[in-house]
Amino acid sequence: MPSDSKEIAVFDFDGTLYSRDSLLDFCRYYYQKKPLRIWRIFLQLLAFIGWKLGRFNSSEFKHRFLTFLSNDSEQEIERMAEDFWKYPRIYNPHIVKCLQRCKAANYYTVVASASPVLFILPACRILGIDEVLGTELTFAKGGYLLEKNCRGDEKLRRITTRFPSATIREAYSDNRDDLILLQSAEKGFAVKKGGILPVKAQDVAQEK
Numbered sequence: 001m002p003s004d005s006k007e008i009a010v011f012d013f014d015g016t017l018y019s020r021d022s023l024l025d026f027c028r029y030y031y032q033k034k035p036l037r038i039w040r041i042f043l044q045l046l047a048f049i050g051w052k053l054g055r056f057n058s059s060e061f062k063h064r065f066l067t068f069l070s071n072d073s074e075q076e077i078e079r080m081a082e083d084f085w086k087y088p089r090i091y092n093p094h095i096v097k098c099l100q101r102c103k104a105a106n107y108y109t110v111v112a113s114a115s116p117v118l119f120i121l122p123a124c125r126i127l128g129i130d131e132v133l134g135t136e137l138t139f140a141k142g143g144y145l146l147e148k149n150c151r152g153d154e155k156l157r158r159i160t161t162r163f164p165s166a167t168i169r170e171a172y173s174d175n176r177d178d179l180i181l182l183q184s185a186e187k188g189f190a191v192k193k194g195g196i197l198p199v200k201a202q203d204v205a206q207e208k
Helices: 020-033 035-052 058-069 075-087 093-104 117-127 152-163 174-185 201-207
Strands: 009-013 108-116 130-135 138-139 145-148 165-174 187-192 197-198
Touching: 009 093, 020 035, 020 075, 020 108, 020 117, 020 201, 035 201, 058 187, 075 117, 093 108, 093 165, 093 197, 108 152, 117 130, 117 187, 130 152, 130 165, 152 201, 165 174
Parallel strands: 009 108, 009 165, 108 130, 165 187
Antiparallel strands: 138 145, 187 197
């Protein structure tokens, strides 16, 4: 980020800029390309059941879900992600229009997402996003370790740490965990069913 730039616009990715769940869509694409790995769906199903039963939190669920990538190098996953986003994908036209308006206003545009950066970075490049903050993955011992999930309070912490002197002019998200982030912006917008609703301070208080 340029040192003299103090105005940023923050966008969530899944359900906001992108109309679907990028991790699930990439997983489907992965199995299409590597059908011999499809047996790992069984492990993912067990992880989903454990999560729904409350045996572990969403971060642990995501970590277990990502076992479908085991033994693939970062370079291989990066290549597959690049190919995945070359196909036509369903973006939210209203939010993309907001993104374009923010860029025209010379705001530094940031995607802050719980999705792994490894998966969404090619899409953000296509959209012209200036910087991506997301959940980081570390490749170790043939598998991927999930760093702290970039959502809720952690997402806001990541933004304020990366841009300590910046003003968040606008922020957009469909996730209620991001209400505090939306409140922190001069203009915060909740994305619901493709529409955009302004977020007020009392909206956050009601969710607590």
